[in-house]
Amino acid sequence: MEPVIEVKNLTKEYKKLKAVNDLSFEVQKGEILGLLGPNGSGKSTTINCILSLLKFSKGSIRIFGQEMKPNAYDIKRKIGVVFQEVAVFDELSVYDNIDYFCGLYVKDKKQRRQYIEDAIQLVGLEDFKKFLPKQLSGGLLRRLNIACGIAHKPSLIFLDEPTVAVDPQSRNNILDGIKTLRDQGATIVYTTHYMEEVELLCDRVIIIDKGQILASGTNDELKALANMEEKVTIETKHLRKEQFDYLQSLPNVLEATYQAHQLVIVYRQGNHNLSHLMEYFKQEQIQYDRMYSQRPTLNDVFLKLTGKELRD
Amino acid sequence: MTVFKTYCKVLTKCKWPILLYTVILIFFSAFNTQNNDTSTMFSATRPKIHIINLDENSDVSKHFITYLNDHSDIIDFDSEEAVSDALFYHKISCVITIPKNFGEDFYQGKDVHIDIKSTKDYQGSLIEMMLERYVKVATAYVSIFDDHHDLFQAIDQTLATEVETSIASSLDSDSLNKAALYFNFSNYCLVAGCVFVICMILTSFKSDHIRKRTIISSLNYKKYNRQLLLSNGVFTFVLWLFYIVLSILLVGNAMFTLHGLLYMLNSFVFAFCSLCLAFLIANLVKNKEAINGIVNVLALGSSFLCGAFVPMEMLPEGVLKAAHVLPSYWFIKNNETLKTLETLNTDTLQPIFINMLVIFAFSCLFIIISNIIAKKKRKIN
Numbered sequence: 275m276e277p278v279i280e281v282k283n284l285t286k287e288y289k290k291l292k293a294v295n296d297l298s299f300e301v302q303k304g305e306i307l308g309l310l311g312p313n314g315s316g317k318s319t320t321i322n323c324i325l326s327l328l329k330f331s332k333g334s335i336r337i338f339g340q341e342m343k344p345n346a347y348d349i350k351r352k353i354g355v356v357f358q359e360v361a362v363f364d365e366l367s368v369y370d371n372i373d374y375f376c377g378l379y380v381k382d383k384k385q386r387r388q389y390i391e392d393a394i395q396l397v398g399l400e401d402f403k404k405f406l407p408k409q410l411s412g413g414l415l416r417r418l419n420i421a422c423g424i425a426h427k428p429s430l431i432f433l434d435e436p437t438v439a440v441d442p443q444s445r446n447n448i449l450d451g452i453k454t455l456r457d458q459g460a461t462i463v464y465t466t467h468y469m470e471e472v473e474l475l476c477d478r479v480i481i482i483d484k485g486q487i488l489a490s491g492t493n494d495e496l497k498a499l500a501n502m503e504e505k506v507t508i509e510t511k512h513l514r515k516e517q518f519d520y521l522q523s524l525p526n527v528l529e530a531t532y533q534a535h536q537l538v539i540v541y542r543q544g545n546h547n548l549s550h551l552m553e554y555f556k557q558e559q560i561q562y563d564r565m566y567s568q569r570p571t572l573n574d575v576f577l578k579l580t581g582k583e584l585r586d
Numbered sequence: 587m588t589v590f591k592t593y594c595k596v597l598t599k600c601k602w603p604i605l606l607y608t609v610i611l612i613f614f615s616a617f618n619t620q621n622n623d624t625s626t627m628f629s630a631t632r633p634k635i636h637i638i639n640l641d642e643n644s645d646v647s648k649h650f651i652t653y654l655n656d657h658s659d660i661i662d663f664d665s666e667e668a669v670s671d672a673l674f675y676h677k678i679s680c681v682i683t684i685p686k687n688f689g690e691d692f693y694q695g696k697d698v699h700i701d702i703k704s705t706k707d708y709q710g711s712l713i714e715m716m717l718e719r720y721v722k723v724a725t726a727y728v729s730i731f732d733d734h735h736d737l738f739q740a741i742d743q744t745l746a747t748e749v750e751t752s753i754a755s756s757l758d759s760d761s762l763n764k765a766a767l768y769f770n771f772s773n774y775c776l777v778a779g780c781v782f783v784i785c786m787i788l789t790s791f792k793s794d795h796i797r798k799r800t801i802i803s804s805l806n807y808k809k810y811n812r813q814l815l816l817s818n819g820v821f822t823f824v825l826w827l828f829y830i831v832l833s834i835l836l837v838g839n840a841m842f843t844l845h846g847l848l849y850m851l852n853s854f855v856f857a858f859c860s861l862c863l864a865f866l867i868a869n870l871v872k873n874k875e876a877i878n879g880i881v882n883v884l885a886l887g888s889s890f891l892c893g894a895f896v897p898m899e900m901l902p903e904g905v906l907k908a909a910h911v912l913p914s915y916w917f918i919k920n921n922e923t924l925k926t927l928e929t930l931n932t933d934t935l936q937p938i939f940i941n942m943l944v945i946f947a948f949s950c951l952f953i954i955i956s957n958i959i960a961k962k963k964r965k966i967n
Contacts, residue, residue, distance in 0.1 A: 344807075347804045347806060353802065355799065357795060359795045361793075361796050361799045363592070363596060363796065365599040366595055370592070370595055374592045375803070378800065378804065422799070
């Protein structure tokens with residue numbers, strides 16, 4: 275099947291700085307691709323190059339099998355974009371804002387009216403149709419921003435950090451909306467530096483840093499790169515040195531640390547690590563406050579690949 | 587027409603400032619036209635004069651003095667020096683000297699000459715006219731009447747005759763004065779209205795984020811720019827039309843004369859120039875908060891410097907020279923010239939059209955600078 279987006283050897287240079295360095299990837303129809311990377315890693319620059327908002331130095335970009343150019347209006351008709359910054363008219367109501375941006379694509383009045391209603395419903399702004407942007411909270415404003423970008427029912431949607439500085443309720447609403455769009459058949463490119471969102475939403479993830487792809491694959495494929503199965507954390511003040519040494523020496527333990535009354539054990543593999551650990555603590559009569567297990571996160575992958583945290 | 591419709595929606599948010607400018611225009615125009623001196627109303631004045639009569643015994647000199655006394659205030663002085671001082675300081679308008687043997691020469695039909703020293707102002711000229719008229723009438727009747735009483739009666743009757751006069755000019759100077767005042771004030775409203783509204787709207791449309799969203803849309807960006815340009819043009823035209831209708835309501839039928847049409851044409855050219863200026867400012871300014879300040883500086887500044895609020899004649903020469911670099915100066919100059927133009931022909935209209943061309947040249951300059959700035963902005967990416 276022909277990919278919806280095909281990026282080959284994309285390079286964008288600002289004088290001596292390479293913001294995007296020889297990037298190649300594909301996005302398949304109906305999938306949500308996550309572009310994950312810290313601030314300044316080149317995610318937005320990549321999106322801007324794909325959308326022809328920026329001229330790039332090298333490479334090629336094809337969307338729906340056609341070369342993407344500034345005047346490729348047929349392709350643009352099928353694309354929806356939600357930028358990181360809220361792009362709405364302060365003077366227009368919620369409804370009029372969506373109407374304007376939808377009107378840039380859809381000429382038919384009746385159809386547009388239906389699309390606007392659908393978009394309002396999707397982001398949950400039914401009660402705020404006549405509100406001006408300045409009367410909306412930050413979260414509602416972000417939802418309006420999304421509605422303006424997707425009201426014309428595009429088949430390819432770019433979402434550039436749509437949940438930055440959003441309250442939990444609005445974030446959940448936005449994420450639900452994105453899932454609905456995916457269910458309706460849209461292909462989505464989602465850039466963020468929130469790994470939880472990527473894990474929750476994306477079918478495939480590309481990790482970018484300094485304009486280069488560090489790794490790509492499904493969540494599980496990427497987590498495998500972290501070379502760990504499980505991370506168990508125990509809060510205890512009563513662990514003796516010989517007990518810690520014993521735990522560290524277990525064959526499936528990759529790494530163990532005990533600092534500030536917190537024991538962290540990273541297991542290479544194993545299915546019942548937590549229950550075995552609990553049994554050991556009971557047997558040794560070691561008191562503890564809390565014990566919990568975590569599967570490896572994309573942050574662990576990023577840490578493994580770059581030696582730094584995703585949010586550094 | 588999505589862009590045009592949205593333009594109109596955003597425009598409705600700017601209606602209050604436009605209404606405010608209009609109220610200011612109506613208020614100042616009405617106030618000034620009420621206080622404006624109409625040049626068609628006249629009242630008689632009584633000049634102050636001094637008479638030196640060297641022919642005191644003559645009845646004709648006495649009659650002449652009586653005539654003068656009826657139309658002026660005769661002032662007596664103690665000395666010749668005091669008379670000279672009074673004339674020098676314009677305390678009196680003239681000194682009339684009736685020569686010796688005036689009466690004798692008059693009755694003998696000889697040429698009589700009455701000496702007059704005048705301040706040469708309009709009151710002095712009035713007395714000179716009265717004197718000349720008296721001598722002409724009296725010398726005409728002296729050969730007809732033998733009886734002095736009959737002669738003086740005839741002179742009095744003739745001099746008392748009032749002739750109905752009418753102003754030969756067809757110029758409705760009252761209405762044209764009103765029109766000039768109105769259009770001079772409209773300088774402020776057109777500049778402020780166009781710059782404020784267009785800058786506010788374009789700042790929204792051209793804000794980086796909305797521009798980005800528009801560029802990635804399926805609407806051709808050139809088409810989008812054309813729609814925006816058309817919207818601004820329509821707005822400026824409607825604003826101009828609104829002020830023209832207002833001028834018809836305030837000034838009246840004079841607006842349907844050739845003079846009135848020229849006022850309209852002049853303001854149309856200026857409205858176009860204001861539109862171009864607004865484009866330039868909109869390209870320079872990104873911050874909506876700054877627009878109010880810029881409008882005040884531009885509209886109020888140009889109005890004060892170029893004589894929209896204060897008559898041009900009252901402005902210092904240096905200020906007027908500096909005002910040459912502003913289109914408002916040429917617009918107001920045309921308004922002032924138009925109100926005094928008695929006849930309209932190629933020669934008299936030439937300076938009017940040259941001034942309009944200067945305003946148009948300013949418009950072109952603003953467009954060129956706007957395009958250069960816009961191109962530079964595009965190159966940044």
